[in-house]
Amino acid sequence: METISATSPADFHCHLRQPPMSSLVTPHVLKGGFRLAYIMPNTKPPITTTAQAVEYKQLLQKLEPNVEFLMTLYLSPDLTPEEVKKAKAAGIVGVKSYPRGVTTGSEGGIESYEVYYPVFQAMEEAGLVLNLHGEVPSDASKNICVLNAEIAFLPHLIKLHTRFPKLKIVLEHATTRQAVEAVKSLGDTVGCTITAHHLAMTADDWAGNSWHFCKPVAKFPDDRQALQDVIREGHPRFFLGSDSAPHPPTSKSTAMPSSPCAAGVYTSPVLLPLVAHLLESFGALDKLEAFVSTNGRKFYAREVAHGTAPVKLERSPIRVEEEWKMGEEAVVPFWAGKQLNWSIAQ
Amino acid sequence: METISATSPADFHCHLRQPPMSSLVTPHVLKGGFRLAYIMPNTKPPITTTAQAVEYKQLLQKLEPNVEFLMTLYLSPDLTPEEVKKAKAAGIVGVKSYPRGVTTGSEGGIESYEVYYPVFQAMEEAGLVLNLHGEVPSDASKNICVLNAEIAFLPHLIKLHTRFPKLKIVLEHATTRQAVEAVKSLGDTVGCTITAHHLAMTADDWAGNSWHFCKPVAKFPDDRQALQDVIREGHPRFFLGSDSAPHPPTSKSTAMPSSPCAAGVYTSPVLLPLVAHLLESFGALDKLEAFVSTNGRKFYAREVAHGTAPVKLERSPIRVEEEWKMGEEAVVPFWAGKQLNWSIAQ
Numbered sequence: 119m120e121t122i123s124a125t126s127p128a129d130f131h132c133h134l135r136q137p138p139m140s141s142l143v144t145p146h147v148l149k150g151g152f153r154l155a156y157i158m159p160n161t162k163p164p165i166t167t168t169a170q171a172v173e174y175k176q177l178l179q180k181l182e183p184n185v186e187f188l189m190t191l192y193l194s195p196d197l198t199p200e201e202v203k204k205a206k207a208a209g210i211v212g213v214k215s216y217p218r219g220v221t222t223g224s225e226g227g228i229e230s231y232e233v234y235y236p237v238f239q240a241m242e243e244a245g246l247v248l249n250l251h252g253e254v255p256s257d258a259s260k261n262i263c264v265l266n267a268e269i270a271f272l273p274h275l276i277k278l279h280t281r282f283p284k285l286k287i288v289l290e291h292a293t294t295r296q297a298v299e300a301v302k303s304l305g306d307t308v309g310c311t312i313t314a315h316h317l318a319m320t321a322d323d324w325a326g327n328s329w330h331f332c333k334p335v336a337k338f339p340d341d342r343q344a345l346q347d348v349i350r351e352g353h354p355r356f357f358l359g360s361d362s363a364p365h366p367p368t369s370k371s372t373a374m375p376s377s378p379c380a381a382g383v384y385t386s387p388v389l390l391p392l393v394a395h396l397l398e399s400f401g402a403l404d405k406l407e408a409f410v411s412t413n414g415r416k417f418y419a420r421e422v423a424h425g426t427a428p429v430k431l432e433r434s435p436i437r438v439e440e441e442w443k444m445g446e447e448a449v450v451p452f453w454a455g456k457q458l459n460w461s462i463a464q
Numbered sequence: 465m466e467t468i469s470a471t472s473p474a475d476f477h478c479h480l481r482q483p484p485m486s487s488l489v490t491p492h493v494l495k496g497g498f499r500l501a502y503i504m505p506n507t508k509p510p511i512t513t514t515a516q517a518v519e520y521k522q523l524l525q526k527l528e529p530n531v532e533f534l535m536t537l538y539l540s541p542d543l544t545p546e547e548v549k550k551a552k553a554a555g556i557v558g559v560k561s562y563p564r565g566v567t568t569g570s571e572g573g574i575e576s577y578e579v580y581y582p583v584f585q586a587m588e589e590a591g592l593v594l595n596l597h598g599e600v601p602s603d604a605s606k607n608i609c610v611l612n613a614e615i616a617f618l619p620h621l622i623k624l625h626t627r628f629p630k631l632k633i634v635l636e637h638a639t640t641r642q643a644v645e646a647v648k649s650l651g652d653t654v655g656c657t658i659t660a661h662h663l664a665m666t667a668d669d670w671a672g673n674s675w676h677f678c679k680p681v682a683k684f685p686d687d688r689q690a691l692q693d694v695i696r697e698g699h700p701r702f703f704l705g706s707d708s709a710p711h712p713p714t715s716k717s718t719a720m721p722s723s724p725c726a727a728g729v730y731t732s733p734v735l736l737p738l739v740a741h742l743l744e745s746f747g748a749l750d751k752l753e754a755f756v757s758t759n760g761r762k763f764y765a766r767e768v769a770h771g772t773a774p775v776k777l778e779r780s781p782i783r784v785e786e787e788w789k790m791g792e793e794a795v796v797p798f799w800a801g802k803q804l805n806w807s808i809a810q
Contacts, residue, residue, distance in 0.1 A: 256668050258685035263668045265611065265684060322602050322609045325670070326677040329721035335671055338611060339604035372725075373717050375675035375800055454721055 121463060123428035124407040127390055128154035130414045131249075131290055131311045131359025133222075133382070134178055136161045142444040143364045143386060144181035151390025151429050151462050152410075154186045154420065156359065159214050160223030164192035168205045188418070190214045190249060195233075199240035211418065212247035212288075213237075220253045220267065221333035221381050222363065231274060238278070242285040247418065250275060252289045252297065253334050265321075268293055268334045272300045279304050286417070291316065291361045293334040295344035301355060302348070309417040311359025312345050312409075315383045315452050317396045328372045328379035329450065332363065349409050350402035357414030358393060362386040364449040367441070383452045388438050392453070394431050394460040430463040467809060469774035470753040473736055474500035476760045477595075477636055477657045477705025479568075479728070480524055482507045488790040489710045489732060490527035497736025497775050497808050498756075500532045500766065502705065505560050506569030510538035514551045534764070536560045536595060541579075545586035557764065558593035558634075559583075566599045566613065567679035567727050568709065577620060584624070588631040593764065596621060598635045598643065599680050611667075614639055614680045618646045625650050632763070637662065637707045639680040641690035647701065648694070655763040657705025658691050658755075661729045661798050663742045674718045674725035675796065678709065695755050696748040703760030704739060708732040710795040713787070729798045734784050738799065740777050740806040776809040 132155040134144050147155045157178065159165035165174055171189040178187045191197060191205055193215040202213075215231075216224035231238075241248060252275060253267035262270050275289055288309045289301055293316050301310040319336035336342070348356050363382025370379050385392055393410055397403045407428075415421050438453045478501040480490050493501045503524065505511035511520055517535040524533045537543060537551055539561040548559075561577075562570035577584075587594060598621060599613035608616050621635055634655045635647055639662050647656040665682035682688065694702050709728025716725050731738055739756055743749045753774075761767050784799045 256666075258666065258688075261684055261686040263666045263684055264671045265667045320602075320604065320609045321611045324672075325610045325681055326674050326718075326727060327721065327724035328672050328674050328718045331672040338607055338609055340607040342604075370721075371717065371719050372672075372674045373719060375673065375716075375796055378673035379718075381672060450721055 120433040121430050122394060122403065122406060122460070123430045124390070124411050125428045126153040126422040126426050127151055127410040127429055128156070128414050128420065129360045129362070129389060130156040130288070130357060130418070131158065131313070131361045132156060132386070133158045133160070133361070133363045135364060137177070138445060138447050139364055140177065141181060142442060142447045142449065144178055146386040146442070147185045148182055150386045150388055151431070152185065153429070154188065156188045156211070157190060159190045159192040160216060162223060164194070164223060165190070166192050166194050166196040168201060168208045168210060171205070171210050172208055188212070188420070192216070193234060193237070197237055199236050202237060202240040202244055202246060206244035206246055210246070212249050213241060214249040214251070216251045217253055217255055217271070219255050221251060224251070231278060235281070238282050238285055242282050245286075247286040247288060248278070249288045249290055252292070264333070264335050265337070269296045272296060275300060275308070276304065279308050283307060288359075288417075290359055291334060292345065293337050294341045298344045298348050302353065306355070309355045309357065309414075311361075312349065312356055313359065313361045314385050314389060314392050314396060317342065317345055329370050330383065331379055331381055332361070332383045333381040346400040346402065349397065349405055350400065352405050352408055354408070354413050355417060356409070357417065358410045359414075360385050360389055362389065367448055367450050370450065384449050385452045387442060387451055388436070388458060390429065390462060391431060391436060391458045391460045395458040398459065431460045432463045433459060434461045435459055436461040466779040467776050468740065468749065468752060468806070469776045470736070470757050471774045472499040472768040472772050473497050473756040473775055474502070474760050474766065475706045475708070475735060476502040476634070476703060476764070477504065477659070477707045478502060478732070479504045479506070479707070479709045481710060483523070484791060484793050485710055486523065487527060488788060488793045488795065490524055492732040492788070493531045494528055496732045496734055497777070498531065499775070500534065502534045502557070503536060505536045505538040506562060508569060510540070510569060511536070512538050512540050512542040514547060514554045514556060517551070517556050518554055534558070534766075538562070539580065539583070543583055545582050548583060548586040548590055548592060552590040552592055556592070558595050559587060560595040560597070562597045563599055563601055563617070565601050567597060570597070577624060581627070584628050584631055588628050591632070593632040593634060594624070595634045595636055598638070610679070610681045611683070615642045618642060621646060621654070622650065625654050629653065634763070636705060637680060638691065639683050640687045644690045644694050644702075648699065652701070655701045655703065655760075657707075658695065658702055659705065659707045660731050660735060660738050660742060663688065663691055675716050676729065677725055677727055678707070678729045679727040692746040692748065695743065695751055696746065698751050698754055700754070700759050701763060702755070703763065704756045705760075706731050706735055708735065713794055713796050716796065730795050731798045733788060733797055734782070734804065736775065736808060737777060737782060737804045737806045741804040744805065777806045778809045779805060780807045781805055782807040
């Protein structure tokens with residue numbers, strides 16, 4: 119049977135929430151073929167201190183001992199240059215910035231970057247990574263809505279990189295050609311994650327389907343093309359960050375008009391087969407290992423030890439589960455019920 | 465109490481479906497303050513012949529004798545120049561064109577206009593109006609999705625108007641600045657309808673909320689601004705067509721990911737108060753009568769008789785009903801539960 123493999127796949131953008139949802143979704147990282155997960159801090163309450171992040175990591179490690187969890191802090195006024203040093207000493211890898219109000223758990227997000235320059239200075243010195251949710255808040259007076267919120271953010275990315283050229287910055291979940299081109303134009307300290315679902319969707323997919331609604335929203339076919347192209351060309355600073363985001367079905371459906379749905383698409387339990395399926399669909403299957411492991415690990419200086427056994431996929435179709443459940447918790451995966459051409463070899 | 469009035473309001477784009485839904489929604493035209501409704505032919509099956517349209521009109525007139533119903537035919541290969549003459553003689557006013565697959569009931573829609581030139585010729589001679597759903601089908605290879613489907617349609621509008629300068633054409637439910645500018649640039653035989661909900665929404669409103677999903681989708685804040693501006697400036701070729709589209713709640717909610725929702729927003733039962741509320745919000749309340757009556761009636765040569773009693777609104781807040789029901793049928797109106805500043809004086 120035809121097979122393909124990737125050494126120690128790493129998901130550089132993952133949401134594992136807090137208990138009891140964590141208990142359901144944390145083992146899905148391994149199930150989906152991944153050995154490393156870079157954990158977002160927008161839990162409720164958010165992870166704003168080193169102590170919280172260390173405790174959170176212990177919880178996750180207990181739930182799934184066979185995955186390496188890299189931890190982040192939520193950028194907020196609680197984060198001081200002193201805390202940055204402490205975080206670095208405790209093994210925390212990055213700091214995530216959410217502009218206020220643009221997605222799940224961003225109510226405490228930032229409104230201006232200048233006030234954080236001393237923190238970024240400390241991060242640059244300590245070697246912590248700045249992870250950017252690259253959207254500005256909607257503002258009708260500036261003609262900004264979900265459709266152009268990412269493009270309007272790019273000047274902030276460029277400004278931060280110019281001011282802190284040695285600070286490692288990751289533009290998370292890029293969705294537009296402009297974002298891809300901006301990242302390409304910047305220096306080696308700027309990386310970019312791409313999700314699996316943004317390789318699959320355009321605006322047509324979430325128009326009228328709240329289950330496909332995520333932030334940033336999927337854009338034009340040409341934007342999707344740019345994401346696919348940059349992977350196919352093997353650009354080393356673009357790598358997988360799934361942004362896999364579990365929400366209970368009641369938060370994703372829109373049973374009543376007064377309850378618009380939560381932003382997020384859940385891909386963890388089928389992530390590697392899904393990525394292989396998608397890469398093959400646009401002729402980039404030969405870039406699978408680079409996209410899901412090598413590129414991201416190199417950017418984060420988390421290269422795998424020589425001789426690490428690869429995760430093997432075989433061309434044996436699987437059907438995506440309709441739902442995952444544990445006790446009261448449930449989550450519906452992206453492409454539920456659809457067939458993928460690849461599955462993890464047991 | 466402060467009042468405002470409009471003489472014999474006319475809704476130049478309305479969906480009244482077939483029984484049993486018709487029984488619920490047809491009386492809502494009058495309830496919403498309107499005396500004339502221009503009826504879309506995308507019923508199931510569609511209204512493709514004069515005989516069907518005449519029968520449909522009788523049904524609607526029986527359900528609500530105090531509204532004047534203007535009838536249209538669905539553009540399809542069934543429509544011949546002979547049928548156009550027959551339609552004119554029977555009092556049918558227009559022909560609606562749906563590009564294939566772009567909205568509710570458009571499965572039988574057109575793929576190319578050239579084959580209909582003999583029909584358009586006959587319509588121009590007979591004085592029938594061509595009503596255009598102005599979107600092209602999504603096509604990833606041409607970078608077309610719901611976001612730019614209207615802009616990509618505009619060359620068709622311009623070409624049709626150039627070829628048939630005396631044919632009255634209405635670009636229905638415009639949603640973009642480009643559409644407004646295209647219509648303004650064309651001759652007096654080209655009109656344009658604007659819905660109430662597109663005066664209220666941007667893409668942010670339907671992102672994650674299937675109840676606000678309609679075709680064409682609401683676009684950028686600047687597009688909404690262009691729609692508001694052209695009403696405020698009192699341009700005579702822009703007028704109300706609500707595109708009020710009743711769907712059962714099960715078709716609008718997205719209980720499961722496999723069932724994306726129907727396109728359409730329902731405004732009929734509160735239409736005049738809603739339009740007054742919205743026009744006031746952007747400083748165009750003095751254009752209420754022009755927008756809901758004078759402009760459209762003039763374009764369609766349906767001016768009201770001198771001395772017709774106006775419909776009066778008073779500044780007395782009402783709350784939009786959560787749901788309308790009749791037997792098994794139900795429909796949830798736009799802005800359900802919200803307050804409007806104006807109500808119809810009894």
